[in-house]
Amino acid sequence: MSHSKAFQLKLYVFFNVIELLNTRELQPLARLHENQSTHTCTHLHTDMAKTSENHQCMDDLKAERERCSFNKHEITTLLDGGEDKTKQRRKIEKVFLSDPEFLDATRPEYLSHEDRYANELRKACHMIRKFNEDEEIQQLVGQMDGIRTLMGSGLGVALTKDGNPLALHFIMFMPSIMGQGTVEQQGEWMGRAWSGEIIGTYAQTELGHGTFLRGLETTATYDPSTEEFVLHSPTITSTKWWPGGLGKTANYAVVMAQLYTRGRCHGPHPFIVQLRDEETHQSLPGVTLGEIGPRLGMNTNDNGFLCFSHHRIPRTHLLMKHSQVLQDGTYVRPANDKLAYGTMVFVRVAICFDTYRQLQRAVTIATRYSAIRRQSELVPGQPEPQILEYQTQQYKILPLIATVFGIHFAAQSVWQTYNDVTGSIHDGNLDLLPELHTLSCGLKALSSSDAANGVETCRLSCGGHGYLASSNLPRIYTTTTAAITYEGENTVMWLQVARYLIKSFREARQGHRLHHSVSYLTPRPASTHALQTNLSNAALVEAFRVAVSHLVGEVAARLQGQCDSGMVFEHAWNACSVQLARCAQVHIRYFTCEEFLSGVEKAEVSEATRGVLMRLCRLYLVFHIIGNQGDFLRSGALTPSDMTTLEEELATLLAALRPDAVSLVDSFDIHDRILDSTLGCWDGNVYExxxxxxxxxxxxxxxxxDAYYKYLRPLMKASL
Amino acid sequence: MSHSKAFQLKLYVFFNVIELLNTRELQPLARLHENQSTHTCTHLHTDMAKTSENHQCMDDLKAERERCSFNKHEITTLLDGGEDKTKQRRKIEKVFLSDPEFLDATRPEYLSHEDRYANELRKACHMIRKFNEDEEIQQLVGQMDGIRTLMGSGLGVALTKDGNPLALHFIMFMPSIMGQGTVEQQGEWMGRAWSGEIIGTYAQTELGHGTFLRGLETTATYDPSTEEFVLHSPTITSTKWWPGGLGKTANYAVVMAQLYTRGRCHGPHPFIVQLRDEETHQSLPGVTLGEIGPRLGMNTNDNGFLCFSHHRIPRTHLLMKHSQVLQDGTYVRPANDKLAYGTMVFVRVAICFDTYRQLQRAVTIATRYSAIRRQSELVPGQPEPQILEYQTQQYKILPLIATVFGIHFAAQSVWQTYNDVTGSIHDGNLDLLPELHTLSCGLKALSSSDAANGVETCRLSCGGHGYLASSNLPRIYTTTTAAITYEGENTVMWLQVARYLIKSFREARQGHRLHHSVSYLTPRPASTHALQTNLSNAALVEAFRVAVSHLVGEVAARLQGQCDSGMVFEHAWNACSVQLARCAQVHIRYFTCEEFLSGVEKAEVSEATRGVLMRLCRLYLVFHIIGNQGDFLRSGALTPSDMTTLEEELATLLAALRPDAVSLVDSFDIHDRILDSTLGCWDGNVYExxxxxxxxxxxxxxxxxDAYYKYLRPLMKASL
Structure with a gap:
């Protein structure tokens, strides 16, 4: 097994497993009736009619499952990427879920900040040890085809999980060395990192600098007299801030710093920097380290700060695969600056897979609970219906089930393109990179915001109980929303997409041929802009094309007008940026609709299964056209009466999909332990x-x- | 001072003060340079150019403040309700903020669940004691005009603060006794509750029953042989679940239970129930109590569960102001069922005030930070601009400043109406109640969802740092979002509004005269539906009228069509409910726009101040018309070319308001301790x-x- 292959495989296990950490064993039903000996519960439920009530919940789900119109297993394997992938995933889940070391003694929310960190570190260390020692796992991993499977199975969730202090070691430290180190550097560091002998992280963002890489202030100045780089943090804003694992866990980091040699700055470069003594784990002189304090979520991944006071490292700790600094201080620039795009595409597509898996969890919880929860009256005097019977509830949930598939097919397509072009990129053919980069930026932004909003909609659709930690919806939200900001803040992503759109639009006007995803911007004869005569799927996709072309055309004209009237381009760009961001959003939505539709058409499934997928796809199209109706009406792509028709169809689609709702989320095949939710568990025994x-x-x-005696009693007795 | 008046005044202090609890003293600047003796920081910043950097941040805010085009103090007093109110608010803030007992030793996030509760209970008890003992406070409160001031100053925040275990005692327990108890019952309980001798809460929602009051399962069965009610929880789902303070703090509760007497159920009624022994605080036999576990937020307010096993209470513990049960078991029904509406209106308007105060905090933080944070390049080669220079950032923040005023004026108007009609309600004139009830439902839903979404927009607009607890944005969000669910879940609220709209629409068609807020539904001659010839404020409000009339008309027709084709009304209603909810939203938005506009026109301020308020109002109108453009285009209220004009105006408005942004949030006059945010503090010294x-x-x-020695070291040394 090659170094690189083995590394990928190990990553696969790691990421799959991180997903299982932090999940605690839900009390099995059989154990519910024991353990009622705590004083508060001695007389609890002694004469409650609880059996029949439980049965109702469980019967509700049973009835839902009996209505299923399609083959669930086909959808499971479709999402996993094949029958064998499903089997392997389940096997690995079983290996880790049967290990009691991964159980928590108590909910993390009950612990102090320090104890939460310690508990997470315990499990993270056990996971690495388990892999190093367990041949069964190594063998299971050997059957995987590496990175492709990894993407579809958990990297994303791992990136955003509530707090594994070793995550960045695997996600960023080792990949940085593999991607940016020379073969010698890989040999020097990878073995030690692999075994856990050293633990690293990746330190890029600073207290005052996030998305704008060139603004970093940390300096690495080459001193040829000692052949060392001197790392320094010149201001408080240059403090590295946020890297996971940095505060207390890592003893090494890949640090991004402005490289200075011979009095010239060559921009940000990556350096391997030792931070703590390997024997004592104490921070080294010249290195200030700490944890940045509590956060909305992800409270156990040890986000840290770091500053340097003239800290020296050997010249050879600059990762030199691309750029080099020679002994005498000569800077050798990289053959091609754009190769780094590939890694960014990889990470951003990973986030799409990640966020859709978070949304899968949330919508599984909300759907099952909506089939159990009964409330109010639909018809006076009749029993309280399942809340899934209410159209407003269906409207919250069903489009989110569709969104899972929309993101899946779109991300899958970008991932496929990435694999197809990776070869030609390495051969120096960079033609496809800008398009690929744009799609990955846009899809990262679309999927993270759709997923975060979707998770929150799920939480709110569960009423008050969605606010309880035991529903797991709060944690899924606090994790998912972070993806809106990291790896390229979404507004910045949208404006990058817009830049490509405007550039393509202008090129098309100059007669250039455009790449596939933006070829619709090529001017067409007016006749093709005619109103649709029907509302078929193809017609709706075409309507999207007309709407987004019109949008891009309008903003391009406005931009041009402002430039013509004497505004500097950059200021004109800023003055149009709200509209530019909207163009980008509608463009990526259009792309996702197209990929959803073609993905369903091409899927190797039975006609019944294709039927339900097609209904979901149709719902996705109709839902987003109604949501952006202004664009369709203003461009003439659709008429007001089309819109009325689509609104009526929306109601029909919700009713048609409702009977399959529970079976659809069942087909996501999420283990109860991974779901970790009192509201969403398979058996529906919610209230117990x-x-x-x-x-x-x-x-x-x-x-x-105890607080009663200390504070409350003196108050209550004061007036007596 | 009357009992009732004194009670209101005491409430005022309590709610103002709750807002100050949980806030910790931000390290004063002067102390930053001391206290660098912890080992990790010994060499920290020794040679950082930090002074100049700090000065830049502070200079940035100074420059912003110098640009102010209006009179800040006028806006402060406008929002407070007058000069004297502003003075009194500041005085009370001072009294409580200068008391060191209200400081926390550490951030609550660092503590265990139990310790957090104890710390909050400590401050809550101190607050009551302080009031009982401190004449200055009692005197300050004596200058207030009671409930009106209370509403504008803090009740809402109190309702949703991250966790005062005594809050429900004041917010719900005492008001229930005052509102639903007889004079004798008030005499029996209020004195003891007032002094803190007994602590109560309000237990209504159950594990299986939320918004639908009639679905409650807890029973109170009258036993004439002993003149007692027997309280019982017949199923697990009948367990009371969620009431604040119920788990460990309260020893009494007002419990809502289905009243049975002489074999007949008379629906839910309120009972005063003792839960814990007054001497030992132990839960009574037949009463099972506990805490419901951790939540997304509000983790210290001790939300609890409660179930009864044939627990007996005296007949006289039924709160009998409205209904009574006589000794022999005779049920005496209330004179009028609708009086309870008044309380609901009160609580829901309170939530509007509350949520707008939360939004004020969040937008203050985001605005100030956006004037300090510098990032990227607007024009290549130039210094990094304040992020507030970016149009996309202005678009996130400025409409939220406008929203604060929109909610303020709309809630103020409903509150005024409530006060105006309260007298006539008590005289038995209930004509105005349905309209008032509808407005309060709708405005509660609009303000809570606008505020929660707005707070989250603010958090995300601060990039990664908004995710840090020290920004305070996470807590403001977790608190604000809860208001979407409690006191009437928003979707349920929207459908109540829709019901009133449809009813009014039908009445208008039958020639009935409609109440003011829906009078626009009265059929008009076709000519008034003609397109606008200008886009003045009045024209835009009129466009709103046309759009919402059209929406209501369309859904009413669809509803009627389905009934005509044989559908039961309730099923037809459900099948149209997505559109019905949208009608309600646009109706309430229209109402808010109208009230915003007339509020600004009537405000007693200088012309400069009215100018900035008018720009905000215009932004609010334009922003929401563009956001709902489909409704305006489909109804013919506005044309596509109007929409393009409004989009251009939006860009102009953002640019025009940007220079006043910091001064506008300054005028909210939020004390640094109440803001409690590293990113939002007055002096702008963010990074330090x-x-x-x-x-x-x-x-x-x-x-x-410590966790290193226990877990990490064994792993790191294993391979050696």
Whole structure:
């Protein structure tokens, strides 16, 4: 097994497994009736009619599952990428889920900040040890075809999980050395990193500098007299801030710093920097390290700060695959600056897969709970219906099930293109890179914002109980929303997409041939802009084309007008940027609709399964056309009466998909332990699970809390 | 001072003060340079050019403040409700902020669940004691005009603050006794509750029952032989679930239960129930109590569960102001069922005030930080601009400043109407109640969702740092989003508004005269539907009228069509409910636009101040018309070319308001301690404050964490 291949495989296991950490075993049903000995619960439920009530919940799900109109397993394997991938995923899940070391003694929310970190570190270390020692796992991993499977199976979730302090070691430290180090440097560092002998992270963003890489302030100045780089943080804003694992865990980091040699700055470059003593783990002189404090989520991944005071490292610690600094200080520039694009495409597509998996979890929870929860009256005097019967509830949930597939097919397509062109990129053919880069930026932004908004919609659709930690929806949200900001803040991403759109639009006007994803911007004879005569899928996709072309044309004209009236291009760009960002959003939505449709058409599934997928695809199209109706009406792509027709069709689609809702989320095949939700578990025994979780609160271990004696009693007795 | 008046005044203090709890003292600038003795920071910043950098941040805000085009103080007093109100608010803030007992030793996020609760209980108890003992506060409160001031000053924030376990005692327990108890019952309970001798809460929602009151399962069955009610929880889903303070703090509760007497159920009624022994605080036999476990936010307000096993209470514990049960079990029904509406209106308007105050905080933080943060290049080669220079950033923030005023004026108007009609309601004139009830439902839904989305937009507009707890944006969000669900879930609220709209629409068609807020639904001659010839404020408001009339008309026709084709009304209603909810949203938006405009026109301010308010109002109108453009285009209220004009105007408005942005949020006059944000503090010294906050993390008190020795070292040394 090659170094690189083995590394990918190890990554695969790591990422799959991170997903399982932090998940705690939900109390099995059988154990519910024991363990009622805590004083608060001694007389609890003694005469409650609970059996019949539980049965109702479970019967509700059973009835839902019996209505299924399609083959669930076909969808599971479609999303996994094949029958064998599904089997392997389940096997690996089984290996790790059966290991009691990965269980938590208590919910992390009950612990202090320090104890939460320690508990997460415990599991992270066990995972590495387990892999190093366990041949079964190594063998399982050997059957995988590496990075492709990894993408579809968990890298993304790993990137954003609530807090593995070793995650960045695998996600960023080792890949940076592999991608940017020379063969010698890989040999020097990879073995040690692999075994866990050294733990690294990746330190790029600074207190005052995020998305704009060129603004970094940390300097690495070459001193030829000692053949060393001197790392320094000249201002408080130059402090490295945010890297996971940096605060207390890592003893090494790949640090991005402005490279100075012979008095000239050559921009940001990556350096391997030792941060802590390998024997004592104490931070080295000249290195200031710490944790940045609590966050909305991801509180155990040890995000840290770092500053240098004239800290010296050997010249050979500059990662020199692309650029080099020779002993005498000569700077050798890279053959091609654009190769780094490839890594960014990779990471951004990974985020799409990640966010859609988070959305899968959330919508699984919301859908199952909506089939169990009963509320109000649809018809006076009749029993309370499942809330999934309400059209407003269907409207919250079903488009999100469709979104899962939309992101899946679009990301899959970009991923496929990436693989197809990787070869030609390395051969120096960079023609396809800008388009690929644009699609990955746009899809990262679309998927992260759709997923974060979708998760929140799911949480709110569960009413008050969605606010409970035991639903797991709060954590899924706090994790997913972070993806809006990291690896390229979404507004910045949209404006990059817009830049490509405007450039393509102008090139088309000059007679250039455009790449596939923007070829619709090529001017066409007016007749093709005629109104649709029907509302078929093809017609709706065409309507999208007309709408987005019109949008791009309008903003391009406005931009040009401002430039013509004497505005500097950059200021004109800024003055149009709200509209530019909207163009980008509609463009990527259009791309996703097209890929969704062609993905369903090409899927190797039975006609029944294609039927439900096609209904979802149609819902996705109709939902987003109604949501952006102004663009369609203003461009003449659709008429007001088309819109009324589509609104009526939306109602029909919701009703048609409702019977398959539970089966659709079942087909996502998410293990109860990975779902980790009292509201979403497979058996539907929601209320007993909520009660069981609540009973575990440390505050419930005593009837009268200690704080009563200290604070409440003196107050209550003061007036007596 | 009357009992009722004194009660209101006490509430005022309580709610103002809750807002100040949980806020910790931000490290004063002067102390930043001391206290660098922790090992990790010994050599920190020794040679950083930090002074100039700090000055830049502070100079940035200074320059912003110098550009102010209006009179800030006028806006402060406008929002407070008058000069004297501003003075009193500041005085009370001062009294409480100068009390060191309200400071926290550490961020709550660092503590365990139990310790967080204890810390919050400590401050809550101190607050009551302070009021009971401090004449100055009692006197300050004596100058207030009670409930009106309370509404504009903090009740809402109190309702949603991250966790005061005594909040429900004041917000719900005492008001329930005042509103639903007889004079004798008030006499029996209010004195004891007031002094803190007993602590109560309000227990309504159950594990399986939220918004739908009639679905409650807890029973209170009258036993005439002992003149007692027997409270019982017949199923697991009947467990009371969520009430704040119920888990460990309260020893009494007002419990809503289905009243049975003489074998008949009379629906849910309120009962005063003792839960814990007054001497030992132990839960009583037949009462099971506990805490429900961790949540997305509000983790210290002790949300609890409660179930009864045939628990007996005296007959006289039924709150009997409206309904009564006589000794022999005779049920006496209330004179009028609708009186309870008044309380609901009150609470929902309170939520509007509350949510707009949360949004004020968030947008203050985001605006100030956007004037300090510098990033990227607008024009290549030039220094990094303040991010507030980017149009996309202005587009995130400025409409939210406008939203604060929009909610303020609309809520103020409903509040005024409520006060105007309260008298006539008590005289038995209930004509105005349905309209008032509808407006309060709709405005609660609009303001809570606008505020929650707005807070999240603010958080995301601060990039990664908005994700840090020290920005305070995470907590503001987790608190604000809860308002979407409690006191009437928003989707349910929208459908109530829709019901009133459809009813009014039908009445108008039958020639009935409609109430003011829906009078636009009265059929008009076709000519008034003609297209606007200009885009004045009045014309835009009129366009709103046309758009919403058209929407209501369309859905009413669809509803009627489905009924005509044989569908039961309730099913037809459900099948149209997505569109019905949208009608309601646009109707309430229209109402808010109208009130915003007339509020600005009537405000007693200088012309310069009215100028900036008018620009904000215009931005609000234009922003929401563009956001709902489909409704305007389809109804013919506006043309595609109008829309293009409005989009250009939007860009102009953003540019025009940008120079006043910082001064506008300054005029909200939020004390740094109440803001509690490293990113939003008055002096703009953002980065040093972030660093100081981070240094306080318990993990930073040791260079090498204990968990290293336990977990990491064995792993790192295993391969050696």
């Amino acid at each position: 699970r909520m009660f069981e979780e609540a009973k575990k609160s440390p505050l419930n271990q005593k009837d009268v809390p | 404050r972030m660093f100081e906050e981070a240094k306080k993390s318990p993990l930073n008190q040791k260079d090498v964490p």
